[in-house]
Amino acid sequence: MKAITVQAPIAWAILNACITKIRRFQCVEPGTEVAIQVAKFMTKTDCENLFKKLALNPPPRVQLFFGQVIGVVEVVRCEQHETTASWDWDLTNPRHIARFRHSGQPCIFEIPDDLIDFDLSKNPILEESGRKTVGSPKGDWRVTVWAHPKVADHYAYSVALAGGVLGDGIPGYPTLHGCYEHPETALHKGIEEVRR
Numbered sequence: 001m002k003a004i005t006v007q008a009p010i011a012w013a014i015l016n017a018c019i020t021k022i023r024r025f026q027c028v029e030p031g032t033e034v035a036i037q038v039a040k041f042m043t044k045t046d047c048e049n050l051f052k053k054l055a056l057n058p059p060p061r062v063q064l065f066f067g068q069v070i071g072v073v074e075v076v077r078c079e080q081h082e083t084t085a086s087w088d089w090d091l092t093n094p095r096h097i098a099r100f101r102h103s104g105q106p107c108i109f110e111i112p113d114d115l116i117d118f119d120l121s122k123n124p125i126l127e128e129s130g131r132k133t134v135g136s137p138k139g140d141w142r143v144t145v146w147a148h149p150k151v152a153d154h155y156a157y158s159v160a161l162a163g164g165v166l167g168d169g170i171p172g173y174p175t176l177h178g179c180y181e182h183p184e185t186a187l188h189k190g191i192e193e194v195r196r
Contacts, residue, residue: 001033001034001035001072001110001111001112001113001116002028002032002033002034002035002108002109002110003034003037003069003102003105003108003109003110003111004024004034004035004036004037004108004109005037005039005105005106005109006022006036006037007038007039007042007050008038008039008042008047008064008065008066009042009047009050009051009054009056009058009064010022010050010054011037011038011039011064011065011070012038012059012064013054013056014036014071014073014091014094015036015070015071015073015094015095015096016059017054018094019054019091020090020091020092021088021089021090021091022088022089022091023081023086023087023088023089024086024087024089024108025085025087025107026107026108027078027080027087028075028089028108029075029078030075030076030077030078031075031076032074032075033072033073033074033075034072034073034074034075034108035069035071035072035097035116036069036070036071036072036073037068037069037070037102037104037111038064038065038066038067038068038069038070038104039066039067039104040066040067040104041066041067042066044061047064062126062127062128062187063126065127067101067102068099068100068101068102069097069099069100069101069102069111069115070096070097070099071094071095071096071097072094072095072116073091073092073093073094073095074092074093075089075090075091076090076091076092077089077090078090095118096118096120096123097116097117097118097120098117098118098119098120098122098123100115102115124144124145124146124158125145125146125147125155125183126145126183126184126186126187127143127144127145127187128142128143128187128191129141129142129143130194132161132162132195135195135196137161137162138162139161139163140161140162141159141160141161141162141194142159142160142161143158143159143160143187143190143191143194144157144158144160144190145158145183145186145187145190146176148170148176148180149172149173149176150170150173151179153181154179154180154181155179155180155181155182155183155185155186156169156170156173156176156177156178156179156180156186157177157178157186157187157189157190158175158176158177158190159177159190159193159194161194166193177189177190177193178190
């Protein structure tokens, strides 16, 4: 499947706020489905400014999913802009997918079709990632929040750190930890675990 990398506010707006027009420097055939990959980084200030330009209220930063492929959209029209060397794309039918990390590119690129999965139950409820530079082990970390497997309307967290996964959690679900009424609480507890 063809894919494009876009800034986080644009990606969020395409999938969640009915943004149907974007400008690119390449054209695709009308009817082409394109995966949307979120650019890996954007400063908080730049994010906020672009959301203001789009006249949208920004979601929490943890819901922007930097560096991940988050959805699929169909291009229904691709027309060369009158005064610039760019193309105006009209988009329709935005659909969320089970998110996954993938390297972005400045131009249109290809990702394997079998990575596109519309089963949204595979998405965590919340997630946040970063890099641990103090203490041991050091390295990249990711905290995800899931529905608790045994207690209704409660939540648990999972921690991946420096290439490993925190175990010894809920019996039968060793990578899940804790039992919290709110997903935000579970996320904060997971981040505290990382920073110990």
